[in-house]
Amino acid sequence: MAGMNPEIKAQWVAALRSGEYKQGRHRLRDGDRFCCLGVLCNLHAQAHPKIAATQNSKDVYLGADLVLPEAVVRWARLRDANPDIRMEDVCSNLSEVNDEGGRFKTIANLIEAQL
Numbered sequence: 001m002a003g004m005n006p007e008i009k010a011q012w013v014a015a016l017r018s019g020e021y022k023q024g025r026h027r028l029r030d031g032d033r034f035c036c037l038g039v040l041c042n043l044h045a046q047a048h049p050k051i052a053a054t055q056n057s058k059d060v061y062l063g064a065d066l067v068l069p070e071a072v073v074r075w076a077r078l079r080d081a082n083p084d085i086r087m088e089d090v091c092s093n094l095s096e097v098n099d100e101g102g103r104f105k106t107i108a109n110l111i112e113a114q115l
Helices: 006-017 036-047 070-076 094-099 104-114
Strands: 084-087 090-093
Touching: 006 036, 006 070, 006 104, 036 070, 036 094, 036 104, 084 094, 084 104, 090 094, 094 104
Parallel strands: none
Antiparallel strands: 084 090
């Protein structure tokens, strides 16, 4: 199976490493703080301004607030709404790593190597 869309993956990894996003936990977005998955939603919104303009809340994107909405999963060519990753021989997913204190730079490395 083909992996994640390589252009979107590169944008996501760069955004996580950029220092432009404040890291949050337990939600895609909470005010000005983002989960790693929320950063990908923000990139989708930038790529689809007409869709982004229809959103009533900046803390919910396309009806989702905890994991990626289906439209973002399809756009990025991910397998699911909360991609599985391995960290030190433990199977986890991106939101768990984010919520348990994994820094964006660490998460970017995991995405780069595994998705």
